[in-house]
Amino acid sequence: MEAMSAHAPVETVAASTEPVDAPSRESGAHRVEVTSTMVHIHDVSIDRAAVVKYLESIAPGKQEIALVHALEVGITELLARRARFRPT
DSSP states (O other): OOOOOSSOOOOOOOOOSSOTTOOOGGGTOOSEEEOSSOEEEOSOOOOOHHHHHHHHTSOGGGHHHHHHHHHHHHHHHHHHHHHHHSOO
16 A cells, blocks of 8 residues: 655656766766765756755755755665565
């Protein structure tokens, strides 16, 4: 049974995997760096209406933690989907 949500449906948009102005891999510059204990995000712009709308509804002082929570929820969902569709 699926849980009902009181939130409006999220608009699905096509996404590219790499922005037009992303640094090349050869240059050694990466906008997202992953270490063993931390993720560092540098100069990243998110041009997704649903993300902007969601964060606009949150007090400016809480937007950073709200973004971290949104990433956690999204990653949890992605992992669950992968597990459901993984061949056994």
